[in-house]
Amino acid sequence: MSETSASIPSGKALGGLYHGVARYRGAVELGWYDFIARFRLSLIGPFWSPIQMALFVAVIVLILKNGLGGGTNYALYVVLGYYAWDFLSSALSEGATHFTAQASLIKNTPVNISYITVRKLSFLFCRSAMNAPIPLIAIFLYGGIVNINTAMLLPAVILYAFFMFSALTVFGVIGAYFRDFHHVMPTISRFLFFTTPIIWQGDAGVRKVISLYNPFSYFIELARAPLNGEIASADAWIVVSVLSLGGFAIALWVQSRFRSRLIYRL
Amino acid sequence: MNHVTLNSVKLHLPVGDGSLRDLFTPRRVFGDDSRIADGGGGRYCKALDGLTLEIKAGEQIGLMGVNGAGKSSLLRVLAGIYQPTSGSIDIAGRVSTLFAPNIGMNDNASGYENIYISARTLGMSRTQIAAQRDDIIRFADLGEFINMPMRTYSAGMKMRLGFAIATAIEPEILLIDEVFGAGDAAFRERAKDRMSELMKRAGILVMATHSEGVMRDLCSRVIWLENGRLKFDGGVDEAMQAFKEETKRQQAQVRQENRRAAVSANNNA
Numbered sequence A: 001m002s003e004t005s006a007s008i009p010s011g012k013a014l015g016g017l018y019h020g021v022a023r024y025r026g027a028v029e030l031g032w033y034d035f036i037a038r039f040r041l042s043l044i045g046p047f048w049s050p051i052q053m054a055l056f057v058a059v060i061v062l063i064l065k066n067g068l069g070g071g072t073n074y075a076l077y078v079v080l081g082y083y084a085w086d087f088l089s090s091a092l093s094e095g096a097t098h099f100t101a102q103a104s105l106i107k108n109t110p111v112n113i114s115y116i117t118v119r120k121l122s123f124l125f126c127r128s129a130m131n132a133p134i135p136l137i138a139i140f141l142y143g144g145i146v147n148i149n150t151a152m153l154l155p156a157v158i159l160y161a162f163f164m165f166s167a168l169t170v171f172g173v174i175g176a177y178f179r180d181f182h183h184v185m186p187t188i189s190r191f192l193f194f195t196t197p198i199i200w201q202g203d204a205g206v207r208k209v210i211s212l213y214n215p216f217s218y219f220i221e222l223a224r225a226p227l228n229g230e231i232a233s234a235d236a237w238i239v240v241s242v243l244s245l246g247g248f249a250i251a252l253w254v255q256s257r258f259r260s261r262l263i264y265r266l
Numbered sequence B: 001m002n003h004v005t006l007n008s009v010k011l012h013l014p015v016g017d018g019s020l021r022d023l024f025t026p027r028r029v030f031g032d033d034s035r036i037a038d039g040g041g042g043r044y045c046k047a048l049d050g051l052t053l054e055i056k057a058g059e060q061i062g063l064m065g066v067n068g069a070g071k072s073s074l075l076r077v078l079a080g081i082y083q084p085t086s087g088s089i090d091i092a093g094r095v096s097t098l099f100a101p102n103i104g105m106n107d108n109a110s111g112y113e114n115i116y117i118s119a120r121t122l123g124m125s126r127t128q129i130a131a132q133r134d135d136i137i138r139f140a141d142l143g144e145f146i147n148m149p150m151r152t153y154s155a156g157m158k159m160r161l162g163f164a165i166a167t168a169i170e171p172e173i174l175l176i177d178e179v180f181g182a183g184d185a186a187f188r189e190r191a192k193d194r195m196s197e198l199m200k201r202a203g204i205l206v207m208a209t210h211s212e213g214v215m216r217d218l219c220s221r222v223i224w225l226e227n228g229r230l231k232f233d234g235g236v237d238e239a240m241q242a243f244k245e246e247t248k249r250q251q252a253q254v255r256q257e258n259r260r261a262a263v264s265a266n267n268n269a
Helices: A012-039 A045-069 A073-096 A099-106 A114-129 A134-143 A149-177 A181-196 A203-214 A215-227 A234-265 B019-026 B071-079 B111-121 B125-139 B143-147 B155-168 B185-200 B213-220 B236-267
Strands: B003-014 B035-037 B042-055 B060-064 B086-092 B094-096 B174-179 B204-208 B219-227 B229-234
Touching: A012 A045, A012 A114, A012 B111, A045 A073, A045 A114, A045 B094, A073 A149, A073 A181, A073 A215, A099 A114, A099 A149, A099 A234, A114 A134, A114 A149, A114 B174, A134 A149, A149 A181, A149 A215, A149 A234, A215 A234, A215 B204, A234 B003, A234 B086, A234 B111, B003 B071, B003 B204, B035 B219, B042 B071, B042 B229, B060 B071, B060 B213, B060 B236, B071 B086, B071 B094, B071 B174, B071 B204, B094 B125, B094 B155, B111 B155, B125 B155, B155 B174, B185 B204, B185 B213, B204 B213, B213 B236, B229 B236
Parallel strands: B060 B204, B060 B219, B094 B174, B174 B204
Antiparallel strands: B003 B042, B003 B086, B035 B042, B219 B229
């Protein structure tokens, strides 16, 4: 039996839980610090993130609204969908390097790897919160609806968090074992962006088929619907719940199985 | 009571670079003396090769050995970062590590901010940090520089800040890897005081170092590793004596080899 600072003090289950949660509060705060740190030497710092997003959606809407869009709400559709995608896909694109980027921390301190994942998740939430004015402005400009259904955003975000935790953990371990994965992930991420109904609508023909079988369609729908005062379909709730909670179970398994061996690959 | 016990601990570190190429690396037969071997899980390095140790409360251990002898691997096993491949390990006490001086710190943040970032990364709570901050600042003794970005610090200053934080959490077992090189004499004196506080609480210090001065100042027992095995375990004076003899023997051997090489080169010419 060995006791190190990494282990949660044994004893009463509730006490253990309290210590566990208290430890993760530190991870959440550090995520915020990481976010600030990324922009420390720049002049307008974190504001680059929403500027980047605004420019991207503006160009997409300008170029595609007559071709792909259909309907006057195309701009709102793109902004809300892209906002959700940007948040969700950050876990995919940052997933491959998730653990390799923290090699020095993992090699030099008895840190728990889920602590590192919570820290990254907190970072991604901060980044997304910084981008929040973009969908808010779009809702205001294009007459988006805010009503009681908007509250369903909260469970949707919770499911997102579970999925992103899983993606970071699983892809992080794969990325540490196979460095080719670092180059594969951006490609997959771009592929998914174009095969998910974000800048196009899955209303008919081949587009309908693609959106039906792409699980990310349901993720985007789950966030886009409440942001526009609508209720997401039951299909969306079922698919996303299964993927997020199932993914979380897989992530916990991966974590326990590779925790001690991950370090040799960093 | 704080203690550390290792029983025939072996640590095999995989050598692969983590690319798909690993899967296609052909097997080779290495000699028994070689520290590299091929096994079921691929090629590995025998970082620790059956180490048995007992460290009691209040002991100050200096780890010595040439580069690659297994010092850092042993420290990482003690910290719970590496799991031993075989053998058993029993550690009682709260462990704090100082393996690299500025873990989790941000070069562009000030020393003051970095105290928070680093201490939080090492698992301290907000209240603990608030209570220890003044002490950390006093101990690091950086003067005005505490409010300057860390990129303006010298190596020694960074190390002082890292050391102040690692020892602020009142560890029961403190593990240090080769970071004292950058500290000046005045700092070493203060470090010595802090270590004796640790020892008063019956804490354990395990420190890897190449410096005889640091070893004499801070350690009461020396563990000398060679090729992942225990070569010597005893008092500092005996260890230094043995080490000097060993160095002399090796130097003589190198000289002899050089002479032989020169003679054969002459003969060939």
